[in-house]
Amino acid sequence: MRQPTQKRARERVRQMLAAARALLEEEGLDSVTTTRVAERAGVPVGSVYQYFDDAGDLLAALHSEVTGRITARCFARLGALPASASWQRILREVLETYWQGLEEEAALRPLFSHFIRTHPYGPQITQPESQLGRLFDEALVRAGLRLPAARAEAIKITFLSMLSILTDTGLLADDAARRKALRAEALRVAELYLDDTFSA
Numbered sequence: 001m002r003q004p005t006q007k008r009a010r011e012r013v014r015q016m017l018a019a020a021r022a023l024l025e026e027e028g029l030d031s032v033t034t035t036r037v038a039e040r041a042g043v044p045v046g047s048v049y050q051y052f053d054d055a056g057d058l059l060a061a062l063h064s065e066v067t068g069r070i071t072a073r074c075f076a077r078l079g080a081l082p083a084s085a086s087w088q089r090i091l092r093e094v095l096e097t098y099w100q101g102l103e104e105e106a107a108l109r110p111l112f113s114h115f116i117r118t119h120p121y122g123p124q125i126t127q128p129e130s131q132l133g134r135l136f137d138e139a140l141v142r143a144g145l146r147l148p149a150a151r152a153e154a155i156k157i158t159f160l161s162m163l164s165i166l167t168d169t170g171l172l173a174d175d176a177a178r179r180k181a182l183r184a185e186a187l188r189v190a191e192l193y194l195d196d197t198f199s200a
Helices: 007-027 034-041 045-051 055-080 087-104 106-118 131-143 149-171 176-199
Strands: none
Touching: 007 034, 007 045, 007 055, 007 106, 034 045, 034 055, 055 087, 055 106, 055 131, 087 106, 087 131, 087 149, 087 176, 106 149, 131 149, 149 176
16 A cells, blocks of 8 residues: 555545445455445545555555554553553453454454465564564563563564464354453463463
8 A cells, every 4th residue: 555645645545445344344355346445435446546556455454454453452551551560461451452452343354364364474573564563562561571582583473473373263253252262262372372481
């Protein structure tokens, strides 16, 4: 996605993303085409291509917008925790905030599923632009913890990739009780991994 610089252009992009979301929720992933989005947003199709390469780029921007909002809530929750909070409490509350945000976006489950299949996790999760990577770093700072320097990158990639996969598995379960149980297990695995890391 090419970022708009003027207020009017930003509003037009917001209209396009809202149109993509509406189509996705009403008709499914395959309905999100540049032509349909332009029609729904009331803009020329050329305007869509001015900011997005194709429908896949539109979906990527929508995914980034939604996950960005959820991650912002996690940063806010992290900032609201008392300075005395243990790393276990920080982990639990940030994860629960993230998972609650995903639950509230249940209508976008096909979009999340699409990204799970097409965007594998790996070293990019530790890059500066990674919202999850920055959240992990900030949580460590708040908890007063430091990763062993020799293993820091490997630990971060392993932890975030593992947690993302477990979260995705829970997110895609159809039954609410099963999603809750899978999230509980994801939290246990995350706690065990970090406990082992910081005890070593």
